[in-house]
Amino acid sequence: MMLQASKVRQLCPNYFSSGNIQMMMTSASKDVQVSVTPASCLHDESVQIRAEGLAPNQDVTLYCSMKDTRNVHYLSIAHYKADDSGQVDVNTMESLGGSYASLFPMGLIGTLHPAPSEYKFTRFFKRDVVNPNILELSVYDGHLTEEEVCAPECQKPLASTQHERHYMGPGVQRIPVRYGKVRGTLFLPAGEGPFPGVVDMFGTAGGLLEYRSAQLASRGIASLALAFFAYDDLPKSLEEFNISYFEEAVEFLLKHEKILKPNVGAVGVSKGGDLVLSLATHIPEVKAGVWINGCNANVQSAFNLRDSVFPGLEFDLGKVKIEDGVMDCFETVNNPADYPETIIPIEKADANFLFLVGNADRNWKSVMYCDQAIERLKKAGRNNYEVHRYDLGHLARPPYSPFCISSYHKLISGPILWGGVAKPHICAQEEAWETTLAFLFKNLTNMKGKL
Known part of the structure; x- marks a missing residue:
C-alpha cells in the first residue's frame, strides 16, 4: 500500500516531529517568529509558511536558502507586506516581488536558484537522498534584493527557522x-x-x-x-x-x-x-x-x-x-x-x-x-x-x-x-x-x- 503523508506522521511521529527542528530567534525582538508547517516532511509535500509578531503593514523580505551536496548555495526571496495584525501567511497573501510575484504558496521553495556568488547555470542535483535537504527560512525588515540579503554587512534577520525535506520516508x-x-x-x-x-x-x-x-x-x-x-x-x-x-x-x-x-x-x-x-x-x-x-x-x-x-x-x-x-x-x-x-x-x-x-x-x-x-x-x-x-x-x-x-x-x-x-x-x-x-x-x- 502507498504511504499517505498523514499516515507516515501518524505511524512515525518522532521522525517528522516539529520538535526535531528548533526555532532560531536571531533578532533583538523575541516576538517575531517565522514558521514552516510541517517543519519536516517528504519532498513532494507542500507546506505553510508564516511570519508573525511583525508591525502592522510592515514591509518584509522572506528569504529561503539551502546548499546542495556540492556546497553550492541556492536562494530565493519574496517581498510581503504584513496584514493589520502583523502577520504574513504565504498561503493566502501575494508576494509583491523578488523571486516571484502574486499568490504562490510554494514559491519560496520552488524558485530556489543559484545565489549571486554562484555560477548561474548550475542545476540542482540531489546525490545524497538518504539525508534531507535542509532549508533555512528567515524574515528581514524591508524589501531587500538578493545582493543585499547576501552581503556581509546585511542586518540580522528578525527571525529564522529550519525546514527539512526528505526524499526517503520512514522505513524506505x-x-x-x-x-x-x-x-x-x-x-x-x-x-x-x-x-x-x-x-x-x-x-x-x-x-x-x-x-x-x-x-x-x-x-x-x-x-x-x-x-x-x-x-x-x-x-x-x-x-x-x-x-x-x-x-x-x-x-x-x-x-x-x-x-x-x-x-x-x-x-x-x-x-x-x-x-x-x-x-x-x-x-x-x-x-x-x-x-x-x-x-x-x-x-x-x-x-x-x-x-x-x-x-x-x-x-x-x-x-x-x-x-x-x-x-x-x-x-x-x-x-x-x-x-x-x-x-x-x-x-x-x-x-x-x-x-x-x-x-x-x-x-x-x-x-x-x-x-x-x-x-x-x-x-x-x-x-x-x-x-x-x-x-x-x-x-x-x-x-x-x-x-x-x-x-x-x-x-x-x-x-x-x-x-x-x-x-x-x-x-x-x-x-x-x-x-x-x-x-x-x-x-x-x-x-x-x-x-
Whole structure:
C-alpha cells in the first residue's frame, strides 16, 4: 500500500516531529517568529509558511536558502507586506516581488536558484537522498534584493527557522545494485510488500540519479534507479544500447521477493523516455510506461535487439542557436518522420503508456514527438495510452524541485536551454506527479494511488 503523508506522521511521529527542528530567534525582538508547517516532511509535500509578531503593514523580505551536496548555495526571496495584525501567511497573501510575484504558496521553495556568488547555470542535483535537504527560512525588515540579503554587512534577520525535506520516508530501504551487468540502486517502500516495481531512467547527463526512485518508494512503489552509461564500469559514453541490459534489470526486479509479480513498469525522462518505449515494446514483462518529454524514436545511439538493430536518430548541430551564452537545441534533433527506421514500433507493445508532455519544452520537440507516437497508436487501432499536456519545461521532476530554465550540460560542454516559466512549471509538476502515481498503481496493481 502507498504511504499517505498523514499516515507516515501518524505511524512515525518522532521522525517528522516539529520538535526535531528548533526555532532560531536571531533578532533583538523575541516576538517575531517565522514558521514552516510541517517543519519536516517528504519532498513532494507542500507546506505553510508564516511570519508573525511583525508591525502592522510592515514591509518584509522572506528569504529561503539551502546548499546542495556540492556546497553550492541556492536562494530565493519574496517581498510581503504584513496584514493589520502583523502577520504574513504565504498561503493566502501575494508576494509583491523578488523571486516571484502574486499568490504562490510554494514559491519560496520552488524558485530556489543559484545565489549571486554562484555560477548561474548550475542545476540542482540531489546525490545524497538518504539525508534531507535542509532549508533555512528567515524574515528581514524591508524589501531587500538578493545582493543585499547576501552581503556581509546585511542586518540580522528578525527571525529564522529550519525546514527539512526528505526524499526517503520512514522505513524506505536504499540498496546498491550490482547484478550481472546491471548497475543502479533499488529503493523499497516500508513494509513487507509485495510492491509494484518500476525501472527509473534519466537522460544524456548519464551517471546515476536516485531522487525520483527514492520518492516513488516513499509513495509505495519499488523503484530501480538504473544507470546506463557514465557510471561505475558501464560505458563512458552513449555509443550503443543492448536490450539484454534492460532485460537483466527487469529480471532483477522480478526475482526480488518484495516485488509484485508478474509485471513491472518503466519511467523515463528525455533520453529515458524513448528507452521506456523500447522496454515496453520489446520486453513482455514491462506493462506500464511513463514517458516524460521524450522522443518517439530511438535517439542518438543504436539500440541492439536480439536479431536486429535500431539506428539512432541523429542531431544536426548546425541548427543550434546561441543567445546570451545559452544553447537552444530545439531544432537540432532530426524529425523522426524523415527517418522511419529509427521510430519505435510501440503499436506492438502489450503495455499501457502515459505521455507527460511539456508544452514549454525548449530542449526537445516533445509535443511533436508525442503527437507522432499517438498517431501511430491510433492508426493501429490501439487505445492503450493517456496523454497529459502541461506548461512544463524539459526538466519535469517530482514536485518542488528547484526550477531550472537553463544549466550546464557536460555532454555539450556548455549551458543549454530547458524551457519553462517558474510558476506554471512548478504547479504543473504537482499534477503530473499525482498522475504518474495513479497511473502506475492502476496498471501495476489495479489500485488507485494519490498523494
